[in-house]
Amino acid sequence: MTGLSLKGAISDDELTVLEDAGLLISEGKIISVGGFDELKYSHPEAEIHTLEGNHTCLPGFIDSHTHICFGGSRANDYAMRNAGKTYLEIAKAGGGIWDTVTQTRKASQETLTKHTVKLANRHLKNGTTTIEVKSGYGLSVDEELKMLRAIKKADTASSADLISTCLAAHMLPKDFVGSASEYLEEIGTNLFPILKEEGLTTRVDAFIEESAFSAEQIAPYFQEAKTMGFDITVHADQFSTGGSKVAVEFEAVSADHLEASTQTEIELLAKSNTIATALPGASLGLGCNFTPARKILDAGGVLSIASDHNPGSAPMGDLLTQAAILGAFEKLSNSEVLAGITFRAAAALRLEDRGKLTKGMLADLSIFHTSNYNEILYNQGNLKPCMVFKNGELVYNKH
Ligand code: NIG
Ligand code: FE
Numbered sequence: 431m432t433g434l435s436l437k438g439a440i441s442d443d444e445l446t447v448l449e450d451a452g453l454l455i456s457e458g459k460i461i462s463v464g465g466f467d468e469l470k471y472s473h474p475e476a477e478i479h480t481l482e483g484n485h486t487c488l489p490g491f492i493d494s495h496t497h498i499c500f501g502g503s504r505a506n507d508y509a510m511r512n513a514g515k516t517y518l519e520i521a522k523a524g525g526g527i528w529d530t531v532t533q534t535r536k537a538s539q540e541t542l543t544k545h546t547v548k549l550a551n552r553h554l555k556n557g558t559t560t561i562e563v564k565s566g567y568g569l570s571v572d573e574e575l576k577m578l579r580a581i582k583k584a585d586t587a588s589s590a591d592l593i594s595t596c597l598a599a600h601m602l603p604k605d606f607v608g609s610a611s612e613y614l615e616e617i618g619t620n621l622f623p624i625l626k627e628e629g630l631t632t633r634v635d636a637f638i639e640e641s642a643f644s645a646e647q648i649a650p651y652f653q654e655a656k657t658m659g660f661d662i663t664v665h666a667d668q669f670s671t672g673g674s675k676v677a678v679e680f681e682a683v684s685a686d687h688l689e690a691s692t693q694t695e696i697e698l699l700a701k702s703n704t705i706a707t708a709l710p711g712a713s714l715g716l717g718c719n720f721t722p723a724r725k726i727l728d729a730g731g732v733l734s735i736a737s738d739h740n741p742g743s744a745p746m747g748d749l750l751t752q753a754a755i756l757g758a759f760e761k762l763s764n765s766e767v768l769a770g771i772t773f774r775a776a777a778a779l780r781l782e783d784r785g786k787l788t789k790g791m792l793a794d795l796s797i798f799h800t801s802n803y804n805e806i807l808y809n810q811g812n813l814k815p816c817m818v819f820k821n822g823e824l825v826y827n828k829h
Contacts, residue, residue: 431489431769431786436777437700438730440765447803453487455793458821463787481817484801488768489785490559490794490820492775493749495686495707497564497597497740498549499542499581502533504741512717517641527567527601530741534567534577542580543587549739549747550588555826557796557815558749561590562736562779564635566597570606571621574598578630589825593779595663596625599636599643599651610647618654626658633683637665638673645676652680661780667691668712678702684734684778688721689713696722700729705778707734708770710756711744723760723770733762734778735770751811764807793822 434440452466454473462469470478507525520526534542546563553561563584565577578594585592598617602610625631634655636648642665643651652662662680666673668687674695677685685699686707699706708721715738726733735756739747746752749771757767773785784792797817798806806813818826 431765431773432788434765434769434773436774437732439727440763440769442763442765445765445768451487453787453793453795455822458793458823460787460789460791460793462789481797483799485816486798486800486803486806487787488557488796488798488803488806489772489787489791490796490818491557491749491771492560492779492781492785493553493558493737493739493771494562494684494734494775494778495564495709495736495738496561496747497566497738498553498561498747499546499563499565499577499584500530500534500567500741501537501542501545502530502741504529504745507742508715508745527742528604530567531569531603535573539576539580539583542577543583546581546584546592547587550584550590550592553737553739553747553749554588554590554818554820555814556748556750557818559590559794559796559818559820560593560776560779560781560784562593562595564595564597565631566600566635566637569598569600569603571617571624574617574621575624575630578625579628582628582630589820589823591820593633593781594631595633595635596621596631596660597635597637597665599634599648601637601642610643611650614643614647614651618651622655622658622660625660632659632661633663634660635663635665637668638676639665639668640670645672648676652676656680663778667695671695674699674704677704683780686736686738687712688726689719691722691726693725696725696729696731700726700731705732705734705774707736707778708756708760709736709738709744710752711736711746711748712738714746714752714755715742715744720756720759723756723762723766727762727766732774732777733766733770734775735767736775736778748811750806754807754810757807758810764804767807793819795819
């Protein structure tokens with residue numbers, strides 16, 4: 431993927447496929463990529479590992495949007511939704527985001543860490559070596575801190591890299607006495623400084639939606655976050671438009687969801703440096719339309735694809751399957767899909783050291799048992815990696 435551009439459409443003939451190839455790895459990084467024999471002769475000091483049979487090596491996948499730190503399950507919400515119950519009926523029956531907040535508050539930090547590690551390791555086995563993880567089921571200063579500390583511990587305990595994001599602005603907590611603006615002000619004043627002090631995250635997210643926060647309510651919150659040096663990311667245009675405009679105004683690193691985006695929002699995003707993130711797992715979980723990924727790419731935007739793995743709208747949590755399905759529905763080239771879960775997703779997290787198999791990048795690798803890279807998306811997630819490397823270390827081996 432060396433020569434592929436960050437922005438816009440990519441055709442499959444732009445992708446370089448190296449055959450009889452080798453990677454030279456040292457101290458967790460890729461030193462050189464090229465023909466196996468050539469590398470072998472130019473580096474006689476190298477310890478050699480060969481893979482017998484046909485394999486395809488891709489960069490480790492990067493999931494730039496998940497909520498895998500949570501308590502409880504929303505299997506009953508899912509059943510009710512599919513049986514035709516409305517959002518309001520589900521909320522009345524005790525479902526929705528608030529249900530997960532209640533279950534997450536009941537869980538100890540240790541329990542949350544354990545659960546997050548378990549899910550992170552499942553993603554790792556499926557080839558995902560970097561996973562963004564949001565808070566947002568705590569919704570008070572103390573409970574958000576508990577989540578972000580749990581995520582930090584989980585990062586140490588899992589071989590995958592976990593990148594945390596503060597999503598205290600997920601919804602107005604039902605038990606907060608005061609207005610939405612007062613809640614956001616409290617978070618900005620009392621939580622943001624601790625996030626900095628403890629190094630818990632460098633990223634702040636907000637859900638801009640009729641059921642969550644309005645653009646007007648979020649503006650001073652994002653202003654404060656930006657002033658303090660946080661990167662901004664937004665849950666935007668999921669059911670109604672408005673979020674992506676805020677994202678562009680605040681120079682957010684990414685605007686995620688975008689299922690409701692129209693040509694106006696698509697063009698706005700394409701002209702900006704804000705990365706558009708499609709979350710096909712949320713479309714599959716809710717049974718609604720996909721993000722207009724083809725239009726975003728054709729307008730010249732950057733498309734990242736993430737799983738949104740969460741207990742409510744996206745319970746599946748299988749990035750490769752979802753990216754393959756999005757590709758089929760949105761008519762994306764295989765290169766565009768693979769770019770969306772590798773270097774373009776890395777850009778959505780402002781990570782410059784991963785996502786391509788080139789010199790200097792981390793040796794994060796997903797290896798599949800096939801000689802034809804097209805087999806990987808063709809199998810729609812059912813062809814799993816047989817080996818996964820993180821920082822040059824073998825962390826999963828099915829052989
Ligand atoms: O990204 N859209 C808002 N937040 C999550 C859903 C969280 C939940 O339902 O628990 C999302 O889809
Ligand atoms: Fe989300």
